[in-house]
Amino acid sequence: MTAAPPAIARPDAPAPAPAPGRRDTRARRRRRRRENLPLYIAISPFYLLFAVFGLFPILFSIVLSFTDWDGMGEISFVGLAQYQFLVTDDRFWNAVGNTFIIWILSTVPMLFLAMAIAFLLHQNIRFTPLYRVAFFLPNVTSMVAMAIVFGSVFSDTFGLVNSAMTALGLDAVPWLSSPWGIKITIAAMVIWRFTGYNAIIYLAGLQSIPTDLYDAARVDGASLLQVFFRITIPLMRPIILFTVITSTIGGLSLFTEPQVLLGDGGGAGEAGMTIVLYQYNQAFTQFDFGYGSAIAWALFLIAAVFAIINWRLVSGRGDGPARRPRARKDSRR
Amino acid sequence: MLGAAGLMPLAAAGCGSPETISEDPSELVMWYWNRSASPELLDQASSAIPGTDKHVRADVIGTNFDTKLRTSLAGKAYIPDITYINSNNALYFTNEDLFLDLDELGADAVKSDFYEWKWELGITPKGRFCFFPLDIGPTGFFYRQDVFEDAGLPSSPEDVSAAITTWEDWIALGAELKDSAGSFLVNDAQNIFEGYLNSSPERYFDTDDNALYLEDGSAVRRAWDVTITAIEAGLTAKIPRDRGTDQNAAWSSGRTAGNIGAAWWTQILAESAPDTEGSWRIASQPVRAGNNGGSFAALPHTCKDPEAALAFLTWINSPSNQALAYEDVQLFPSTPDSFTDLSYSGTFFGDQDPLDFFSTAAETVPTSFISAWETMIGGSFTFEIANVETTGKDPDQAWADALSQAERVLTKRGVEV
Amino acid sequence: MTAAPPLPRTTASGRKSTRRAISPHYGARSLVAKIVVHLCVLIGVVLSIFPFYWLVVMSTSTTAEIFGYPPKLTFGDSFVENVRNVVQSVDMLQALTNTVIVSGACALLVMFFDSLAAFAFAKFDFPGKNVLFVLLIATMLVPGSLSLVPSFILMSQIGWVGTLQALIVPGAANAFGIFLLRQMAAGSIPDELVESARIDGAGFFTTYWRIAVPLLRGGLAFLGIFTFIAAWNDYVWPLIVLVNPERQTLQTALQNLNSLYLTDYGMVMAGALISVVPLIGVFIIGSRHFIANIAAGAIKG
Known part of the structure; x- marks a missing residue:
């Protein structure tokens, strides 16, 4: 809870927009990384859950669209048919x-x-x-x-x-x-x-x-x-x-x-x-x-x-x- | 070709998930739906299947039954030991390997107890007997006797049956009904098309996958022609079946005075149009009775104890137990001997005994074969029938469209016709 | 932990005074306007309520009365019997407990994870933000209904088939809620507040808890209510993944009342009504926050 305060989006920027280009020194980059860490943690649950529970079904259904399958038996590839x-x-x-x-x-x-x-x-x-x-x-x-x-x-x-x-x-x-x-x-x-x-x-x-x-x-x-x-x-x-x-x-x-x-x-x-x-x-x-x-x-x-x-x-x-x-x-x- | 698991690294990788649902080796899990088995008999089987040391745990699966069953079969996990399957059992023909051949377990010992045509419906094109008969749905022509009488038409079941021995006679009667009472013969044209096909020994395909419907004078084409004649004579009320409320209102009000329905329709009618009590009668439909509905039971290949499972099926479907199930939950028996123990006591059909009517009708149902492909293309024909009926589409164009749509679908599913 | 600074002095009691202030201005027209407004709203209300009223009527009727013609729009006297039939056919207490656990857990997790992500997306810049957000929106478009089989395989491999976490965890954070709250946060969390919290040395999570959560109350209430409802009404996935009769949700239990040929619709409607009543309660409690004054609560401290 005491992590360094993160960068705030510029209020008038058309959101979402990256911070305007600054000359980054290595130290600054490191500090920014540390500042950004809580933000990545904050958004991570969705992406983690999606990776675990969402990705496989999606890939599966993409593959299915190139096959003939009745939902339980053999799967046969039919290309673009x-x-x-x-x-x-x-x-x-x-x-x-x-x-x-x-x-x-x-x-x-x-x-x-x-x-x-x-x-x-x-x-x-x-x-x-x-x-x-x-x-x-x-x-x-x-x-x-x-x-x-x-x-x-x-x-x-x-x-x-x-x-x-x-x-x-x-x-x-x-x-x-x-x-x-x-x-x-x-x-x-x-x-x-x-x-x-x-x-x-x-x-x-x-x-x-x-x-x-x-x-x-x-x-x-x-x-x-x-x-x-x-x-x-x-x-x-x-x-x-x-x-x-x-x-x-x-x-x-x-x-x-x-x-x-x-x-x-x-x-x-x-x-x-x-x-x-x-x-x-x-x-x-x-x-x-x-x-x-x-x-x-x-x-x-x-x-x-x-x-x-x-x-x-x-x-x-x-x-x-x-x-x-x-x-x-x-x-x- | 590769198995479903081939695409699924996870499924291939682990054997972590159990194939069957219950860990108890003496417990067979069965999937069924509400009122498709007698609760009293299930209760008995839950302590022990007679003659075995196994017992049945019956789990009710509500709607989306097929989706659940397929998912567990595809996932090769949590598969029931016994499963009920609706009258769409042909949908499972292409995967018959997933189910046990009950003849190999000795099911043919009880074959003579059952209506032969029902037993035959459980045999796959390869000749394996995978689907054990449960109930049946012999059909007849339900009609409003009061409306027929007012219209000066034959009105007793005997007279109506005698007047409609052919489909042409039936349509002629419908035309008279329309003229004198202003009532429709049926609610929708699909009812005629299916009523015809369900009573025909020939359907879309034979067991060798020959497309019979493409031949001149095929049963499908004759059913089509009869239906088109009825539509053109204005005998259908143009209320499709998916609009149940509308259909009920039409029957209750007498705007529609008939329906080709199966034995199970008697209860639905009594429940949904109670005000018409005493007004309905059932006549033999043209040519011969058909079958509509009626379920099966199957044993997935993972079944823990096939012998005990089959013992359960033969026990719960014995003539006396089917009679009991009829009294309990009105399942119409598939064993003729059941009817000796049964009697009907109701007044919805006046002095007519529907049990007597349908058990007689069941004797005349022809043996037929429903192909897995039929379930894929049948919709093309009923869809075009509905187009002719409600949108006034040209029948010849509709037939051509149905054929080409059917061909496209079959080609896509890898079936050559 | 430093206390977040108070809101700029505009809103503390602004809402009420605004309303009071606006009305005199339209004095002459206000009576007519009020009547028109009420009339419009009333028509909408009647149209909204009518089908629900009919549901209540059907739950008091027999199947025969439900399908009677002409339709009966007055209460029947079969309610007690219908409810008794439901209770006899379904283990309501068990199903209700399971459903409350699943829906409650889903709602709380979604509210927490989604608001956290939404706050980060709405008020901060970090590398990859745009790409990640577009990705998030894209997942909303992904068709879901075909994932039953692979999801089931996944669950059976990790041993979650038949468990309630199979219903809770996959949906514990969702794109819909993050998108919603991000849009709400964009308009309702003043940058000055976030900025001054930063100057005070408050970290992200402190700022989130002290500033974002109170200001997003309305949005959070909405998200919580509708996540709860969605989980409550979910049917197909629970049907697939729950394999034991003692682990049923209300919906899978109620769907079992349908039978092949003859369904007792009076009973089905009574079941539907029973399952809906708690949702109305949840809404009444949750929707109070829609009118919560934005300056109220935590910020003052």
Whole structure:
């Protein structure tokens, strides 16, 4: 606990950034090494656990994607055959398309709603603790129950939604048998399950915003909306980045909702088949582990590309502005 | 080719992990799922398997049974001594070496107790008997008698059975039902396709891996044609089976007035549509009864004491014990003699006795062969059937797509057709 | 060990005064605004609660009532019987104990290891930091479902099959939480504080304990709650790795209630409800920290 104080990241540097170049003497280097030791110890548990428990399974599944294996018997190498099959597999590309459509349909409204809810709950309105619990409940409602509830609510002929729509003089929508109906229903389920979750992340982030900024805004006579857009959003940027990245990963690996709603088959015309549902289908109902692995690694590539794009889009000019006020002024001339 | 362990230095390096689960040499661990064995009998076996000095520890494995079994087999560790396997036992044919040939242990001594077609389903393409028969699922045509009566159709089980001896007659009856009552014959087209194939002696492949479905006039093609005719006549409600709530509502409301179902569907129906008590009857399905579902038991190659394990299987599946299991957890017996001890006392099917119906139906189920490859390509056909049904896809195009998809999958799995 | 310096004088009681201060400013509109806000929130609340309410209804119903048409949305009277069936079929006490141990241990370890790493990543520079962080993010993208077989082999080789540590240790630190807390730390831990701790000669771990932990309370609470929930609800891996009936988690035990042909859904729903109630408790306790004033607590000392 008495190790020498380590170097601190420069507050205004676009994080994460290495310390600016200095002329290192040998003694200085040695001292720096000693200073850095606690930092490496601090980050080491994750990497150690990953090396022990994560690396072997990953290598194994990479190898599997070049083989044909049914999950218990002989493994035979087939070279690139699984990937060749994948490139020309209409069902896979259909699943890719579905995944992206559902991802856009769900993520965008979900994150906006979550931010709005968090902002509202952060105001001093009454019953906030009760509301928090309410928005939390979708996270713990069991899957079996969800299957029955959503199946009943969105049923084509007998569902509550269609009953309400016909009562209002609208046409009933074949929610669970038309390509768009299926996608919208799945997106609705994702929004239902994860809006509260993201709102809770935002809420946890909002509470950490230094309140001197709100004081300043008050003095300037800013409106609630101005406070939201000028202060809350910029300061929440690192957390928004986090939710965008995790929603991207979560959205691209969407599985539970379509499976709960439509079973392993992805619904009529496979309109609700997502990449991971297809992967599950191949690996755990067809027991084609080789192809399942190839699908998984194809998804890894797609997700990596999108994570990078999202990171660039959201973090913009680095997450500098989201730092402390001083840093903010500095970086904005 | 190399064994799974070849890729896994860790598995190859050590023999540190035990192959079987229990360290007690007199304890055989069995995996099964809830209500797939009589608790009373398991309780007896937990003290001793009759005639042996071994006992059974029965562990319930919930969902993802196959995943757990495969993982332990692949990892060559913590493998049960006895395992139940669902009706998808053909999925294990390609790895039949992992299971013992029960005939070598003398299982054929009890063969004559069982329905022959069920016994045959447990034999691998190489002729090894690895999968011991548990329960069965003979099928029939369930229908809403009240709806049929209101529509002026034949309504007693005898009359309906007589009116639908061929699939064409059955479709004609469905058309009348649609016209006069506005009700559908079945909820989804897959029910027809599978109902047909499950009652056919010929399926996708023969035991020599010949692709029968590619031949002109194959059973698969005939099942396809019958199904397409029914779809085009508008006899299916277009509610796929994965939407259970919708299907139940359709049956409860009478919007759909029939289903080709197995013996075990009687309980599901009674539980899920209790308001329709007394309205349902069961008629013989066109041509002959089929089989849908029914499980098996297998002994992994690591089984501690194969003789005792087989003694357990023959004991728990003896005609009298299967009768007991039927009364206990409604498993439909695979031994005809069980029915002499059984009687049905319920009113869900009015004065009809489903036990009597299905035990008679079980006599007519044809012997057939389900190939491991069938489990890989069957989905291509039912998928295209669903496309024709719900998205109005052109049937010829759908058939062509099903064939090419099946061929792609088989080629990828190294099967030449 | 030197005490960390107090926060710059802005936040000690800043939050409350801010709120009080903002509202008069919008006096004229505030009533309408308040009603609109409450209305919006209420709609969201109803939509969120409804499926859970239905779950409760189903746990009081028979299977027949659950699948009845039209669906029944009022409470049935089979709750006691359903719960009794669950308790008779499942050793709840055993399963609950195991699950609490696993979930609690996972949550505590993850909170500790992840916040330690996150603080280092967010506020310090060290050689290799960028590469290591990118690597960390990349592991979040790695597909997990296919690792069952190799993970099982690993566990059987080190003799952990059938043990609870097989469920705890591999997930004791995760990329998700490190990433989350790093993002939170970036915004909520003022560099001045870390800097002055350094000037006072406080080492990394002292700074972490005195400054980072109190300031990350909200994030830590979130991470703890959701790690707990994830471990609580995990099913497939416990199913694979636990081989003794006396070592079951709640989820593997409850999944055993499903049967091949005929499942008693009233019982399944009652089981689902029982397994969820503790999670709601954990959330209520943990979520208090979401509104904890950032200046409160340890820093004052």
